[in-house]
Amino acid sequence: MEQVQKDFDNIIRTSNFSKKEVEIKQEFLKKFLEKGFPNRKQENWKFSDLKQIISKNINEISFYNDYSVSNKIDTSLFVDELEHNKIVFINGRIEKIDFNYENKDKVEIIDVLNLEKNLNDINSLIELNNAFTNKCYKVLIKSGYSLKKPLIIYHITNDKVISKNINLRLDFELEQNSSLRLIDLFKDNSEKNFLNIFYNFDLNKDSILKNYKIDKSINKNIKYSFNNIEQDKNSISETFVYSSGSNFLKNEVNCNLNGEFSSAFINGIFKLSDDKQHEIKTNINHLTENTKSYQLIKSVLENNSRAVYQGKIFVNSKAQKTDGYQLSKAILLSESSEFNAKPELEIYADDVKCSHGSASGSLNENSIFYLMSRGLNYQQARELLINGFLLDVIEKITDSEIKNLIKNMIGVKE
Amino acid sequence: MDNREKEIENLKDYKYGFSTDIENTRAPKGLNEEVIKFISNIKKEPQWMLDFRLKAFERFKLLKEPDWQKPKYPKIDYQDLYYYSAPKSMDDKPKSLDELDPKLLETYKKLGIPLQEQARLNGIAVDAVFDSVSVATTFKDELTKKGIIFCSISEAIQKHPDLVKKYLGSVIPITDHFFATLNSAVFTDGSFVYIPEGVKCPMELSTYFRINASETGQFERTLIIADKRSYVSYLEGCTAPMRDENQLHAANVELVALDDAEIKYSTVQNWYPGDKDGKGGIYNFVTKRGLCKGKNSKISWTQVETGSAITWKYPSCILKGDNSVGEFYSIAITNNHQKADTGTKMIHLGKNTKSKIISKGISAGHSDMTYRGLVDISSKANNSNNYTQCDSLLMGNKCGAHTVPYIKNKNSKSNIAHEATTSKISEEQLHYCQQRGLNSEEAVGLIVNGFCKEVLQQLPMEFAVEAQKLVGISLEGSVG
Numbered sequence: 001m002e003q004v005q006k007d008f009d010n011i012i013r014t015s016n017f018s019k020k021e022v023e024i025k026q027e028f029l030k031k032f033l034e035k036g037f038p039n040r041k042q043e044n045w046k047f048s049d050l051k052q053i054i055s056k057n058i059n060e061i062s063f064y065n066d067y068s069v070s071n072k073i074d075t076s077l078f079v080d081e082l083e084h085n086k087i088v089f090i091n092g093r094i095e096k097i098d099f100n101y102e103n104k105d106k107v108e109i110i111d112v113l114n115l116e117k118n119l120n121d122i123n124s125l126i127e128l129n130n131a132f133t134n135k136c137y138k139v140l141i142k143s144g145y146s147l148k149k150p151l152i153i154y155h156i157t158n159d160k161v162i163s164k165n166i167n168l169r170l171d172f173e174l175e176q177n178s179s180l181r182l183i184d185l186f187k188d189n190s191e192k193n194f195l196n197i198f199y200n201f202d203l204n205k206d207s208i209l210k211n212y213k214i215d216k217s218i219n220k221n222i223k224y225s226f227n228n229i230e231q232d233k234n235s236i237s238e239t240f241v242y243s244s245g246s247n248f249l250k251n252e253v254n255c256n257l258n259g260e261f262s263s264a265f266i267n268g269i270f271k272l273s274d275d276k277q278h279e280i281k282t283n284i285n286h287l288t289e290n291t292k293s294y295q296l297i298k299s300v301l302e303n304n305s306r307a308v309y310q311g312k313i314f315v316n317s318k319a320q321k322t323d324g325y326q327l328s329k330a331i332l333l334s335e336s337s338e339f340n341a342k343p344e345l346e347i348y349a350d351d352v353k354c355s356h357g358s359a360s361g362s363l364n365e366n367s368i369f370y371l372m373s374r375g376l377n378y379q380q381a382r383e384l385l386i387n388g389f390l391l392d393v394i395e396k397i398t399d400s401e402i403k404n405l406i407k408n409m410i411g412v413k414e
Numbered sequence: 415m416d417n418r419e420k421e422i423e424n425l426k427d428y429k430y431g432f433s434t435d436i437e438n439t440r441a442p443k444g445l446n447e448e449v450i451k452f453i454s455n456i457k458k459e460p461q462w463m464l465d466f467r468l469k470a471f472e473r474f475k476l477l478k479e480p481d482w483q484k485p486k487y488p489k490i491d492y493q494d495l496y497y498y499s500a501p502k503s504m505d506d507k508p509k510s511l512d513e514l515d516p517k518l519l520e521t522y523k524k525l526g527i528p529l530q531e532q533a534r535l536n537g538i539a540v541d542a543v544f545d546s547v548s549v550a551t552t553f554k555d556e557l558t559k560k561g562i563i564f565c566s567i568s569e570a571i572q573k574h575p576d577l578v579k580k581y582l583g584s585v586i587p588i589t590d591h592f593f594a595t596l597n598s599a600v601f602t603d604g605s606f607v608y609i610p611e612g613v614k615c616p617m618e619l620s621t622y623f624r625i626n627a628s629e630t631g632q633f634e635r636t637l638i639i640a641d642k643r644s645y646v647s648y649l650e651g652c653t654a655p656m657r658d659e660n661q662l663h664a665a666n667v668e669l670v671a672l673d674d675a676e677i678k679y680s681t682v683q684n685w686y687p688g689d690k691d692g693k694g695g696i697y698n699f700v701t702k703r704g705l706c707k708g709k710n711s712k713i714s715w716t717q718v719e720t721g722s723a724i725t726w727k728y729p730s731c732i733l734k735g736d737n738s739v740g741e742f743y744s745i746a747i748t749n750n751h752q753k754a755d756t757g758t759k760m761i762h763l764g765k766n767t768k769s770k771i772i773s774k775g776i777s778a779g780h781s782d783m784t785y786r787g788l789v790d791i792s793s794k795a796n797n798s799n800n801y802t803q804c805d806s807l808l809m810g811n812k813c814g815a816h817t818v819p820y821i822k823n824k825n826s827k828s829n830i831a832h833e834a835t836t837s838k839i840s841e842e843q844l845h846y847c848q849q850r851g852l853n854s855e856e857a858v859g860l861i862v863n864g865f866c867k868e869v870l871q872q873l874p875m876e877f878a879v880e881a882q883k884l885v886g887i888s889l890e891g892s893v894g
Contacts, residue, residue: 317811340820340821343817343832343834352808354835355835356833360821
């Protein structure tokens with residue numbers, strides 16, 4: 001932990017933060033130093049002990065990043081089957097913000113260090129993030145405007161970074177009746193880094209947010225991604241997570257349904273093999289009447305991999321007529337794979353409809369037999385079943401353009 | 415209102431609310447080695463038992479009180495409790511029921527368990543625990559003929575030391591959690607059952623517990639061993655007198671089932687829940703654990719929890735033997751300011767093991783109810799299966815119902831299925847019943863009984879009737 005303080009001082013010396021910013025950063029650093037990396041003693045991290053994972057995968061982690069030199073953008077990494085707006089992060093540095101397809105006066109990029117927002121008690125990683133992020137941009141979508149093209153955020157790392165902690169943060173505000181489609185794409189060419197990503201979304205009345213996170217390329221990094229979503233009346237948020245490539249990835253979504261008739265949808269796929277350990281943790285807080293949430297998580301686990309789903313639905317006493325649903329299903333394909341779930345309900349209102357289901361097990365031998373008796377070999381039968389199992393989640397994606405893109409990307413057939 | 419009416423009025427709030435004056439032999443207040451030696455000495459225990467207690471106490475000193483549970487309670491001063499109290503007339507052990515303190519017998523009568531009649535009529539051997547010492551054990555002869563041992567644990571320590579030595583602490587080790595370890599150090603009495611090889615116990619064994627003497631934490635210890643190919647059904651029922659101070663109850667129950675044996679353990683718990691404002695009431699922090707040690711063994715827990723200010727317990731099964739089965743059926747009802755954090759743990763270790771969990775929670779008034787459970791299938795437990803269903807019913811928007819299941823599957827050949835729902839009694843259902851002449855309370859009683867039916871069916875006859883009534887009584891005044 002001495003390293004943290006040293007690297008922090010180093011950053012403060014070399015960058016030009018205002019005095020006030022430095023003070024706030026120091027406050028966050030102090031809080032992080034008190035708590036350290038989360039470990040299994042905290043209920044939230046019971047199944048995946050980050051402290052242990054970091055010390056196992058990264059020997060000496062460094063918190064210092066030099067953001068003064070720009071990186072060359074490798075355009076071959078861009079998606080070319082879909083016209084889109086771009087934000088490009090390379091090794092944690094913002095290299096490009098491009099909203100060429102949109103009305104200039106409808107999308108605003110604001111350079112803020114809006115750190116005062118009181119989110120410190122969530123966990124120590126948010127504090128780490130706030131202490132070390134060098135830039136924080138806010139994307140503001142003006143009222144009544146829907147982005148013509150989706151926004152893709154590229155998270156690129158290359159072999160220049162190793163054993164680093166990279167923090168990045170973005171804020172989004174969707175004004176009344178606006179909408180945003182956002183895809184996070186992870187392209188890693190580095191290893192042994194710890195990426196700590198924090199997004200904050202403010203959804204005003206009638207706005208729609210769709211966020212798709214695709215972690216597909218195989219890499220040896222450790223990632224933590226936190227989405228905080230505040231939802232006003234009639235707003236809709238849809239989050240899709242494809243969790244597959246990194247050594248460790250934890251996606252956490254905290255969603256506050258503050259306004260009536262707001263709804264949140266979270267769908268996720270774990271497709272893991274080879275010692276990978278991934279987690280999805282959701283917190284849906286139903287805070288007022290007539291709100292709705294739906295979660296569907298499916299896992300396919302091979303060779304020694306491990307998936308964790310912790311889903312929580314909280315309904316406070318004001319939130320009558322809440323409709324909450326969680327379903328998690330897992331297929332364990334190998335002896336040594338493991339699936340842990342903690343689908344939690346905490347309910348203080350009586351006129352609610354809340355339920356959850358969780359099932360885990362092996363592939364159904366009867367179904368395989370059925371397919372093989374119709375001429376498929378074992379491997380084909382197995383693939384067909386897994387394909388169908390995952391397709392269920394893909395079909396939940398409401399945007400057909402992006403649905404097709406994701407289908408092609410992860411190789412799930414219709 | 416004349417005096418008599420007032421008296422009746424006072425009794426109405428809690429059906430079993432009265433206490434008898436019997437002088438107590440008490441250990442000095444507080445928890446230390448001296449007190450443990452005092453308990454051990456007064457019970458004339460052998461050295462190994464004292465060593466067991468002291469070892470547990472050494473361990474206890476290192477442990478911290480857990481605080482992860484949902485219901486919080488005021489801090490208990492463990493030095494301010496009496497760890498032993500026995501009815502004084504017990505100093506000379508009575509030879510028969512007639513020799514018992516008449517006041518004691520009176521208490522049982524009020525409770526509706528006239529010892530002799532009930533025992534004979536129902537064919538149940540009743541081992542009544544009044545405070546901490548077993549007062550009378552009936553039907554001994556009939557059981558002895560079959561070779562069944564059913565006695566207090568103190569007696570078992572004297573007469574069957576080999577069995578007790580072998581199994582005591584084998585399921586709940588003295589190094590277990592805070593309250594279990596405390597119990598190991600200071601337990602006063604409880605039941606001991608041994609069913610020999612191949613014997614099917616001809617009657618339901620039953621113990622009625624009663625907490626008397628104020629400020630006494632009750633530390634029961636129950637040990638049930640079912641040898642190969644044997645069967646036993648054990649009933650535990652509880653009522654307690656009205657009290658203002660909170661009373662701690664930290665019992666340990668250990669079950670061991672060997673090859674092909676089956677144990678059925680049923681509980682109806684109706685201790686004093688505190689008054690309408692949540693004052694007083696029993697803290698029920700019980701550790702119950704069963705070990706399916708042998709092949710094809712089966713342990714089944716059934717519980718109806720309606721009493722206590724705070725209920726905090728997880729009757730568990732460790733399915734160690736191949737093909738063993740664990741079951742858990744539970745109804746938990748909380749009303750007024752009661753709090754419950756209950757559920758089960760199913761640990762699958764052996765091959766082809768099966769477990770089933772049916773939990774029904776009903777919360778009303780200002781109460782809070784949590785189902786917390788663990789299903790853990792280890793990597794060696796091939797072809798294991800679990801099915802879990804937990805349903806909650808809420809009455810009013812001041813109460814809470816929570817579900818916190820932990821599901822761990824480390825075996826690709828095993829299946830786990832879990833479902834949970836939370837709902838309320840629908841207006842249509844109520845309307846339908848009322849239309850047919852039931853008042854709203856009867857209607858709720860009927861609907862709730864239907865909701866709980868799956869679990870009530872699991873109870874032995876005698877209990878099922880009592881439990882059904884209890885469900886109705888517990889929810890009185892929660893509608894309207």
